[in-house]
Structures are given as C-alpha cells and as structure tokens.
Amino acid sequence: xxxxxxxxxxxxxxPPPPLGCAAxxxxxxxxxxxxxxxxxxxxxxxxxxxxxxxxAVPAAKLIADAVQNRTIISGTxxxxxLAQHGYTVEADRIRSEVxxxxxxxxxxxxxxxxxxxxxxxxxx
Numbered sequence: 684x685x686x687x688x689x690x691x692x693x694x695x696x697x698p699p700p701p702l703g704c705a706a707x708x709x710x711x712x713x714x715x716x717x718x719x720x721x722x723x724x725x726x727x728x729x730x731x732x733x734x735x736x737x738x739a740v741p742a743a744k745l746i747a748d749a750v751q752n753r754t755i756i757s758g759t760x761x762x763x764x765l766a767q768h769g770y771t772v773e774a775d776r777i778r779s780e781v782x783x784x785x786x787x788x789x790x791x792x793x794x795x796x797x798x799x800x801x802x803x804x805x806x807x
Contacts (some may be wrong), residue, residue, distance in 0.1 A: 692724040692732035695798040702727040740801040746794035758788030765797075773797050 697703035697712050701726040704713045704790040712728060724732075737744040740766055749755045749764055758781040765774035777793045 692729045695728060695735060697725055697728040697731045698731065714731040736798060736802070740798050742768075742773040743794045743801065745770070746797065747791055750794065755790045757790055758784075758793040759786070761793035771797040776800070788794045 694708055695715065696708050699705040704717065704721075705713060706712050706728075712724050713719060714721045718751045719731040733747075739748055745768055746755070749761070755761055755764055758777055760770045762777035762781065765771075765777065768769070777788075777796065778798060780789045
C-alpha cells in the first residue's frame with residue numbers, strides 16, 4: 684500500500700527548463716531561477732509522476748488514454764470501455780459510483796477512482 688508521502692510528484696525528477704526546474708526526486712520544485720521553493724509542482728513533473736502510476740494499473744491507463752484522445756468524457760462511457768476490454772470488476776465499480784453520484788462522474792474521475800483503489804486508497 685502506498686503511503687501519503689508516496690503519493691506525490693516529488694517522487695520523480697522534474698524535467699529540465701523550460702518545462703521544469705530539473706529538481707531531483709525527493710527535492711521540491713523551484714521557481715524564479717532556482718531562488719524560491721514552489722508550493723506546488725511543475726505540470727510536466729506531475730504528468731511524469733502520473734505516467735509512472737498508470738503503468739501499474741492497466742484499467743486506469745486505458746481510461747486515461749481514452750480521455751487524452753477525447754474518445755470518452757463520462758464515467759458511464761469509462762465503465763463501458765472497461766467492460767469492452769474485460770475489466771468487469773472495475774467497470775462494475777465505476778457503474779456503482781456513477782449511480783451513487785446520480786450520474787455526475789467524469790471519465791477522468793473514474794480513472795482516478797480506479798487508480799486510487801488499486802493503490803490502496805480510501806474509497807467512498
């Protein structure tokens with residue numbers, strides 16, 4: 684199970700400028716030419732961290748790829764996609780959550796739910 688400290692973009696290297704600040708894993712991102720510590724992370728560092736998480740959870744990666752390609756936008760469509768690819772347990776979990784939220788769930792939220800549950804995060 685991943686701890687809260689493990690669930691942070693700080694665990695990967697930040698890309699070099701101009702996309703990031705080249706901070707090494709474990710170090711905070713810097714701004715203003717390296718003179719100030721950022722309170723958040725560069726987008727490219729967060730994207731790299733997300734990519735490393737998705738590799739371990741194929742169902743979440745399937746949804747993330749479809750969202751990125753703009754082929755799905757809703758949780759209902761994410762559940763259908765998962766079912767089509769044989770992820771029936773995950774599809775049923777998404778359908779259940781969509782119903783609990785009165786249909787208000789995006790595909791991005793569905794992918795995050797699958798990812799969090801796979802990593803041992805709390806579910807609703």
